[in-house]
Amino acid sequence: MSIEISHVGKRFADFVALDDVSVSIPAGRLTALLGPSGGGKSTLLRIIAGLERADTGRVEIDGVDATALPPQQRNVGFVFQHYAAFKHLSVRRNVAFGLEIRKRPTEEIRRRVDELLALVHLEQFGDRLPTQLSGGQRQRMALARALAVEPTVLLLDEPFGALDAKVRKELRDWLRRLHDEVHVTTVFVTHDQEEALEVADEIVVINEGRVEQIGSPDDLYDRPANEFVMRFLGPVTQLGDQLVRPHDLRLAVDPADGVPGRVSRITRIGFEIRVEVTTADGQSVTVTLTRNEFLALNIETGTDVRLRIAPDTPTTQLSTHAPTLRTALTPTH
C-alpha cells in the first residue's frame, strides 16, 4: 500500500506547481505533506488521487503504475477541505455512494454503512441531510464515505482547514486514533506545522514545488535540513549568523562566556516570558523563558546579560546571500 512518487513535475501555464518531486510514502503510516499555501502540496495529493495529471514523472500505488489511471480505478479515498458532500443525499446515502456504485448487495451496504457511521460517531444522524450537520460532523461523514470503499490509500486535503480551532484540535486527535485502529496508508495536506508535528508519523516539507526535507517530526524539529524548514516548523530568532529557537537560548547574569547584551523588553504571555535582548552590535534577539527560569534570573529591563545557545540544540547557519528564485530557474523537461 506504499506510494512511490518519482520525478513528478506539474505546471499550470507559467506557474511551476511541482518541480521534479520524488517521495516514497511508506505503507500503513500517517504522512503529512507540510508547506506554505501555493507550495504544491495539494497538487501532489491530487496527482496521487488522479484528479490532476502530472506533466512528467510516475506515480506508483501499492506497486502498480497508476500514472495514467483515471481516479475511478485508483481505489483511493479522498477527503476535501470543504467536505464535497452530496447535498441532495442523506448522510447514509452519502456514505453508501461508493458501495452503490460498486453494486454491492443492499444488505451488505446497510451493514457496512452502519459500521462506518458508528466509527465516525454519526449513528443518529444517518437520515439527516449534510446541510443539517455541523462542519466537524460533515467532515466525519466525508471520511466515512471515503473509507467505505476500503481504499488502498486515504488522502486528505487540508481536512480540518475549514473548521474552527476547537473542533480542529478535536478532529486532529481523533484522526490520529482512528488511524491507529484502521491502519490504512494515509496522506494529509496541511499548512499548519503544529498539526503535522502532532499527528503525523512522517512529514514531507514541500515549498515552491520542491521537497525541502522528509523525516519524522523529531528529525525535522531537531535536525532541520535548511533555513526554510527551521523557520517553517516554529519560531526562530537570530544570534550572530545562527538561527535558533528562542527557547533554546540561555541567559546568564554573571559575565561568564557568551554574547553580551542588555535586556530591552520583557513581555509575559501566559506561561511563557519573552525577553528581548539587544546585543553589543545592535542585534535584537528574542529569548523565551518559563516563569520559574525568569524569576531565578532576577532580571529587568536594562540588566546586562550574556546569551548562549544551549548545547545539542538545532541551529542553522544563515546564508549570506539572498535566497535564489528557484521557480524562475526551473529547467524544462
Add this chain to the structure above:
Amino acid sequence: MTSTTLVPDRPAGDRRPARAGLPLTRVSGLGLGVAMVWFSLLVLIPLAAVVVTASEGGWGGFWRAVTNDQTAATLRLTVGTALLVTLVNVVMGTLIAWVLVRDRFVGKRALEVLIDVPFALPTIVAGLVLLSLYGPDSPLGVNIANTRIAVFLAFLFVTLPFIVRTVQPVLAELDPEAEEAAASLGASRFATFRRIILPSLTPAIAAGAALSFARAVGEYGSLVLLSGNLPMRTEVASVRILSSIENDNPESAAAVAVVLLAVSLAVIVLLDVIQRRVMRRG
C-alpha cells in the same frame, strides 16, 4: 467496535424557532394585504372573469365549445406541440447551459448574449424573421409555411432561453469537488452526471420547463405569419381565441382559455411532483 471517543454531538438543524402560527405584526400584515390586493387585481380577478364567461353557457355550452371539431384540433395541436417543444428544450437547454458554463471557446460571450435574443425580440418580429427564412421565399430553400412544423419551430424559437437561463446559474454554482469525490469513489462520468449533477439541476430544469411550456401554449405573434392558421391543420389555440372573439363568440373564446389555463396548471404541478421525485431518488 471502536475505542475512539469524541464529545457527544448536539443535533444541529432545528435551531430556528417555528414562525408559522405567530400573529402578524402591523407592518407584515400591511405587506400581506398589499400583496394580496395586487395579486387579486392582476391575476385572480381576470382569471375568475374568464372562468365566469366560460361558464355562462352552462356545462353543456362549455363542453360544446371545447369539443367543437375545429377547437379541439387547435387544443390538441397547441398542447401536443408545446409538450414536445418542452421535451426538446429540456435536453437542448441543459446541453447549451452546460456548454456555456463548462466549456471555453471563442465566441462564448457572443453566444451568451444571443441566447436571449428570442426572448427579447418582439414576437411578431420573430415571426417575420422565421417567415423570411423558412417561408415561400426562403433563401435556404426550406419552405415550411402553412405546416405544423412551422408551429413547432416558432415554439422552439421563442422558448429557447428559458431552460438555458434557469439551469445556467445553478450549474455554475455546483461544487466541482462533489464531482471529483464521486469520481474517486468509482463513479463513471455518466454515473456522476446522473446521480450527482442531474438531481441538483432538476429543480432548475423543471422551473425552466414550466416557463417554456406556459410560453408555448400562449404563443401567437411568432407563428401567426408562418403557420398560415389553417383550420384543423395549423391553427393554434391563441389564434382560435382571437377568431372566436372576432366572430362575436366570447363564451367559446373563454372556454378555450380555461382549458389552456387548466392544462398549464396541471403541467406545472406535474413538473413539481417529478422534480421532488428525482431529488429524493438521487
